[in-house]
Amino acid sequence: MSLDADLPVIAVIGGTGKEGKGLAYRWSQAGYRVIIGSRSAEKAAATAEELQQLLASGGAASGMPNLEAATMSTVVVLTVPYEAHSEILKSIRPAMHGKLLLDATVPLQAGKPTRVLMPAAGSAAQEARRILGEGSEVAAAFHTISHDHLFKNDPIDCDVLVTGTSSEARAQALRLVTAAGLRGWDSGPLENSSVSEGLTSVLIHINKKYGTRHAGIRITGADQD
Numbered sequence: 001m002s003l004d005a006d007l008p009v010i011a012v013i014g015g016t017g018k019e020g021k022g023l024a025y026r027w028s029q030a031g032y033r034v035i036i037g038s039r040s041a042e043k044a045a046a047t048a049e050e051l052q053q054l055l056a057s058g059g060a061a062s063g064m065p066n067l068e069a070a071t072m073s074t075v076v077v078l079t080v081p082y083e084a085h086s087e088i089l090k091s092i093r094p095a096m097h098g099k100l101l102l103d104a105t106v107p108l109q110a111g112k113p114t115r116v117l118m119p120a121a122g123s124a125a126q127e128a129r130r131i132l133g134e135g136s137e138v139a140a141a142f143h144t145i146s147h148d149h150l151f152k153n154d155p156i157d158c159d160v161l162v163t164g165t166s167s168e169a170r171a172q173a174l175r176l177v178t179a180a181g182l183r184g185w186d187s188g189p190l191e192n193s194s195v196s197e198g199l200t201s202v203l204i205h206i207n208k209k210y211g212t213r214h215a216g217i218r219i220t221g222a223d224q225d
């Protein structure tokens, strides 16, 4: 699909990494203008160039340092290791007023991906809310979606739980979930993000235990039509 100028511009902070690059690929394919954010301008530009090569019908990916990427966008997606989460948030805070942060970060224990350790704030997304303050909305999503799926154009057999600081924040995040080719569920206030963040380590454990890379979750007994 070619670029749709009416859609929000998405910055993916950590977009040079596995999860962020996969999401950027899917949104670019859906016609969104995507800006890859990185601590390094060169790395951001190289990833954007890589995405451009992959995109069948044009697309519009560019790369910039994190703060610049956040400044130039209307929605900021965060996909960084938990160890870097608060430092990166503080670095982009000046650009976040009035914007939505969509946080996919999971507070996995360093070196132990089958274990999650929630911070004192309750979850990584709630910590993001504390750092950014009331001037920004925060939603949390994509914790159950492995990067492994995102570069394949096949349907992904896994749902996305979306939590957020307001129903509008969740609705905005759900539109991005749908644009990425996934089924999302409004899963309530940001406090519930501890549940969805916690599912990542459960799925990683199941993958290891049962010798797969594709463990996922589905919500049953509810209808979206």
Ligand SMILES: NC(=O)c1ccc[n+]([C@@H]2O[C@H](COP(=O)([O-])OP(=O)(O)OC[C@H]3O[C@@H](n4cnc5c(N)ncnc54)[C@H](OP(=O)(O)O)[C@@H]3O)[C@@H](O)[C@H]2O)c1
Residues within 6 Å of the ligand: 013, 014, 015, 016, 017, 018, 019, 020, 037, 038, 039, 040, 043, 044, 079, 080, 081, 082, 083, 084, 088, 104, 105, 106, 107, 108, 142, 143, 144, 145, 146, 147, 148, 200
């Ligand atoms: N991978 C998955 O399948 C998956 C699924 C669900 C959720 N998540 C979550 O998404 C987040 C990103 O995961 P990932 O697998 O994409 O990680 P990754 O491949 O290691 O990439 C993360 C990116 O974060 C940036 N970054 C910023 N500060 C960093 C630091 N101090 N150390 C290392 N990288 C830093 C790096 O970009 P620059 O160097 O360009 O700044 C890097 O490319 C994690 O919180 C993870 O738990 C991942």
